[in-house]
Amino acid sequence: xxxxxxxxxxxxxxxxxxxxxxxxxxxxxxxxxxxxxxxxxxxxxxxxxxxxxxxxxxxxxxxxxxxxxxxxxxxxxxxxxxxxxxxxxxxxxxxxxxxxxxxxxxxxxxxxxxxxxxxxxxxxxxxxxxxxxxxxx
Amino acid sequence: xxxxxxxxxxxxxxxxxxxxxxxxxxxxxxxxxxxxxxxxxxxxxxxxxxxxxxxxxxxxxxxxxxxxxxxxxxxxxxxxxxxxxxxxxxxxxxxxxxxxxxxxxxxxxxxxxxxxxxxxxxxxxxxxxxxxxxxxxxxxxxxxxxxxxxxxxxxxxxxxxxxxxxxxxxxxxxxxxxxxxxxxxxxxxxxxxxxxxxxxxxxxxxxxxxxxxxxxxxxxxxxxxxxxxxxxxxxxxxxxxxxxxxxxxxxxxxxxxxxxxxxxxxxxxxxxxxxxxxxxxxxxxxxxxxxxxxxxxxxxxxxxxxxxxxxxxxxxxxxxxxxxxxxxxxxxxxxxxxxxxxxxxxxxxxxxxxxxxxxxxxxxxxxxxxxxxxxxxxxxxxxxxxxxx
Numbered sequence: 001x002x003x004x005x006x007x008x009x010x011x012x013x014x015x016x017x018x019x020x021x022x023x024x025x026x027x028x029x030x031x032x033x034x035x036x037x038x039x040x041x042x043x044x045x046x047x048x049x050x051x052x053x054x055x056x057x058x059x060x061x062x063x064x065x066x067x068x069x070x071x072x073x074x075x076x077x078x079x080x081x082x083x084x085x086x087x088x089x090x091x092x093x094x095x096x097x098x099x100x101x102x103x104x105x106x107x108x109x110x111x112x113x114x115x116x117x118x119x120x121x122x123x124x125x126x127x128x129x130x131x132x133x134x135x136x137x
Numbered sequence: 138x139x140x141x142x143x144x145x146x147x148x149x150x151x152x153x154x155x156x157x158x159x160x161x162x163x164x165x166x167x168x169x170x171x172x173x174x175x176x177x178x179x180x181x182x183x184x185x186x187x188x189x190x191x192x193x194x195x196x197x198x199x200x201x202x203x204x205x206x207x208x209x210x211x212x213x214x215x216x217x218x219x220x221x222x223x224x225x226x227x228x229x230x231x232x233x234x235x236x237x238x239x240x241x242x243x244x245x246x247x248x249x250x251x252x253x254x255x256x257x258x259x260x261x262x263x264x265x266x267x268x269x270x271x272x273x274x275x276x277x278x279x280x281x282x283x284x285x286x287x288x289x290x291x292x293x294x295x296x297x298x299x300x301x302x303x304x305x306x307x308x309x310x311x312x313x314x315x316x317x318x319x320x321x322x323x324x325x326x327x328x329x330x331x332x333x334x335x336x337x338x339x340x341x342x343x344x345x346x347x348x349x350x351x352x353x354x355x356x357x358x359x360x361x362x363x364x365x366x367x368x369x370x371x372x373x374x375x376x377x378x379x380x381x382x383x384x385x386x387x388x389x390x391x392x393x394x395x396x397x398x399x400x401x402x403x404x405x406x407x408x409x410x411x412x413x414x415x416x417x418x419x420x421x422x423x424x425x426x427x428x429x430x431x432x433x434x435x436x437x438x439x440x441x442x443x444x445x446x447x448x449x450x451x452x453x454x455x456x457x458x459x460x461x462x463x464x465x466x467x468x469x470x471x472x473x474x475x476x477x478x479x480x481x482x483x484x485x486x487x488x489x490x491x492x493x494x495x496x497x498x499x500x501x502x503x504x505x506x507x508x509x510x511x512x513x514x515x516x517x518x519x520x521x522x523x524x525x526x
Contacts, residue, residue, distance in 0.1 A: 010273040020273075042274050042389075068295070068393055070287030071340040072279065077264055080279035088280045088339075090288055090388055100275045100388040108340075113295045130277050 004124045006079035012127075015043050018057045023129045026121045028060045030097060041097035062119035064091040064133065067098055071108040087111050091133055105134030142408050143525040145234040145375045148368035149178025149358030150486040155471035156322030158352035159255040163196035166250035166473075167205050170354035174246065178358040179369025185358075187215035187245035189233055191225045191475040194265055195256030205248060215242040222269075222510020223422055224380075225249070226479040227517030231378045233359050243360060249476035250354025262350045266474075269512065271386045283347050283425060284339035285387050285512040290427035291341060292393035299445035301341055304426040305332035306448045307461075308345050308468050311423060313454055315465025317496040322351055323469045332426075346426040348467035348477075355479040357486070362525055373489045376503070377411065377520035379404020387512035398435035398507060401516040405505070406437070409520040413437040416520070417501040418488050419459055420481035422509045423466040429453075432507055433461075436518065460498050463488060478508030482519075489523045 012020040019042075022029030030041045035052035039060075047055055069089035075081045087103040089111065103111050104120065117133035124130055151173035153166055161169060167190065175182060188211055190202040198204040202218040205211075215236050219229045226249060233245040253262040263281065270276040270285070293299045309329055315321035327345060335344040358368070365372035381397030381404070384390050406412055413436060421432045430444035438459060439447040447453070453461035464470045464484040467477050485504035487493050507518045 007279070008272065008276045010277055012273070016273055042271070068288040068292040070280075070284045070291060070342075072281060072284050072338075073336070073340070074281060074283070074338045076279050076281035076284070083279065085340075086279060088278050088284050088288070090393070098388060100271075100278055100280065102278050113291065124277075132278075 005082070006077070009124055009128055015045070019043055020128060022059070023121060023131055024127060026129060028062045028119045028131055029057050030060045030093070030095060031055045032058045039095040039097050041093070041099050061094045063136065064093040064117055066103065066111060066113055066115040066117060067092045068113060069103060069111050089133065091117060102132045103134065104132045110135065140408050141234050141238055141378060142376055143374050144238045144362055145359055146362045146365040146372035147357050147375070147486050147521070148360050148365050148370060148372050149174040150483040151177045151356055152320065152480060152483050153250065153354040155320060155353030156351055157254055158252060161252065163193040163250060163252045163256055164208060166252060166352065166354035167248045168209055170250055170356035171209065171246055171248040174248070174356035174358050177370060180244070180358070182209055182211050185211050185244055185246045186213050187233065187236055187242035188213045189217045189219060189229045189245060189247045191229065191249045192218055192220055193251045194474050195252050213242065215245070220475070222475065222515060223424060223477050224508040224510035224515040224517045225475050226482060227378070227506065227508040227519050228380060230359065230482070230519065231380060231517060234375055234378065237359060237361050243364065245359045246356065247359065248354065248356035249479045251473040251476060252352035253474045254350050254352045259350045271388065275386060275388055281339060283342050286425040286427060287339040287342045288387060289393050289431065289513060293427055293431065294341065296394050297442035297445065299430060301333055302329050303445035303448055304346055304430065305329040307423065307426040307429045307453070308332050310448070310454045311462045311466040311468035314463050314496055315469035318464050318470060321465040321470045322349055342425060348424045348472040351471035351473045353471045353473045353476065355476055355483050357479070357482060371490050373486045374522050374525045375519060376522045376526045377405040377409025379408065379518050381516040382514065384514050385511055390513065394431065395441065396431055396435050396509070396513045396516060398432050398509060398516045398518065401507070401518040402436040405518040405520050409526070411503065411520060415503050416459065416505045418463060418485065418498045418504045419461050420463070420485050420504065420506045421461055422478055422507055423462055423468050424472070428509065428513070429461065436505065436507060455496060455498065463493065463496050463498060478506065481506045481508070485521050489521060
């Protein structure tokens with residue numbers, strides 16, 4: 001288990017709990033609208049496309065591509081100092097929504113826009129596993 | 138309601154000392170900026186019937202504007218605290234103009250300040266600002282503020298071939314202007330190589346692609362255009378103003394390379410009946426170098442994707458086609474947080490009054506000021522003119 005070491009451990013809310021429960025099982029869950037088939041992330045009460053309240057949780061493929069990225073050399077706080085240089089990226093999921101994550105499992109020099117990636121999980125606490133992405137092998 | 142075009146004037150504008158100002162607290166900086174702006178306007182505090190502030194990171198109050206009013210013993214009929222990050226200044230002025238035009242109040246004092254450097258320390262300031270990220274979906278990944286903007290830079294480079302040298306040209310121009318401004322925090326000229334060779338912070342952004350952490354305050358006085366003659370200085374008129382708001386968190390942005398500066402600019406130009414070709418001087422939000430490149434495109438000064446080439450060859454320097462950030466900007470003049478773009482306003486006012494000495498843009502009649510807050514989230518563009526239009 002990767003010790004968080006002072007990193008900001010997410011606190012699930014009533015709205016985000018299903019997402020974090022999925023992560024705990026090492027599954028990436030996002031919302032799909034039963035009325036219009038729109039996928040969305042982060043979780044919301046209504047569909048951002050049609051405002052329907054028929055948003056349902058579905059397991060995502062966990063695959064995506066790198067929309068953009070940066071290699072961080074000056075850590076945001078000392079909690080991230082040991083990770084330098086680390087890659088912060090925006091990922092476009094295969095289902096459409098985008099999310100922020102880290103790219104792990106390769107040297108930063110290998111990361112590029114458009115790179116296919118897949119989800120992997122870091123267990124931070126008993127309840128919180130954080131989704132990260134690694135190159136598709 | 139009719140357009141706000143030419144209805145409101147800026148009749149007072151002043152900055153405190155900026156940079157490292159350890160002898161003044163955050164509240165004192167607000168109040169000193171206010172006093173200097175009132176003196177510039179040639180009025181007493183009793184003539185102020187509207188007061189707007191932004192909150193302070195260092196010394197926040199639940200009702201900040203009321204706190205400043207209380208401290209100064211001003212008793213306004215309109216009192217408001219606004220927070221849209223770096224776009225706060227211009228959004229505040231939009232609110233103020235609306236309040237004046239609708240008769241809610243007559244004379245609005247806007248004062249903004251903070252002492253991010255002396256009140257927090259540079260490291261603490263950077264840490265405090267990093268809380269901008271979403272607590273569950275961004276902050277666990279450790280993005281520093283420059284990292285958020287690096288995502289935009291990388292996307293722009295990938296899409297349009299923008300280079301690090303082109304981004305550096307923005308920092309070089311700002312520093313060149315700051316060298317002519319005795320008030321600026323950083324005045325030693327720099328070169329493109331200096332920027333490229335400075336420490337990498339969040340690839341592709343180097344230390345010198347990032348703005349400063351500063352102390353400082355600025356304030357303006359606004360009133361109805363027809364009352365402007367009752368004030369001391371030559372008035373500067375608000376000809377156009379427009380906002381655009383696209384997201385809070387960068388991970389939710391619909392585009393990384395086009396921002397809501399586009400809508401803000403279009404709305405401001407439409408109100409003013411002017412276009413990019415009419416602008417003599419531009420004061421653009423420059424928290425990081427790629428922001429200026431994207432703003433130049435979104436505000437119509439060059440086509441999308443051409444921003445990198447546009448900033449090369451001295452085009453945005455004094456004497457160039459479009460002088461940008463003539464005071465030195467957030468890059469080299471100062472950046473105390475929320476108030477950042479108010480220094481762009483005070484500079485634009487002084488440019489249009491012809492008071493800028495060696496950094497004066499000759500014959501400047503129309504200025505465009507743009508502010509953005511969050512991570513390219515909230516935008517406001519304002520067009521100011523020497524004549525009522």
